[in-house]
Amino acid sequence: QVRLVESGGGLVQPGGSLRLSCAASGITFSLYNMGWYRQIPGKERELVAGITSGGSTNYGDSVKGRFTISRDNGKNSVYLQMISLKPEDTAVYYCNADLAGKVEYWGQGTLVTVSS
Numbered sequence: 001q002v003r004l005v006e007s008g009g010g011l012v013q014p015g016g017s018l019r020l021s022c023a024a025s026g027i028t029f030s031l032y033n034m035g036w037y038r039q040i041p042g043k044e045r046e047l048v049a050g051i052t053s054g055g056s057t058n059y060g061d062s063v064k065g066r067f068t069i070s071r072d073n074g075k076n077s078v079y080l081q082m083i084s085l086k087p088e089d090t091a092v093y094y095c096n097a098d099l100a101g102k103v104e105y106w107g108q109g110t111l112v113t114v115s116s
């Protein structure tokens with residue numbers, strides 16, 4: 001059974017930081033491209049950051065320079081370090097595992113709220 005379990009969401013003030021984690025099980029983690037997406041109610045889910053199985057990264061324009069994605073294949077985990085958070089970063093953040101487009105899995109999401 002494949003599971004992606006996100007953690008680390010919560011309430012943070014503008015300008016603050018959070019670190020999201022996603023622990024994967026049931027997959028050969030090192031083979032998967034991993035990503036973080038976010039969704040605001042009423043809007044489409046958007047890519048926040050991605051990291052390939054080889055370690056290459058890409059970011060959505062709105063988070064470049066503020067968010068950093070990383071992975072630890074030994075721990076079957078992917079992380080999203082977020083700094084300089086803005087109210088518009090408020091969303092449910094989802095972890096995604098993608099095997100070169102052949103199969104993909106999603107976590108249940110973790111809520112990030114940026115508010116004073």
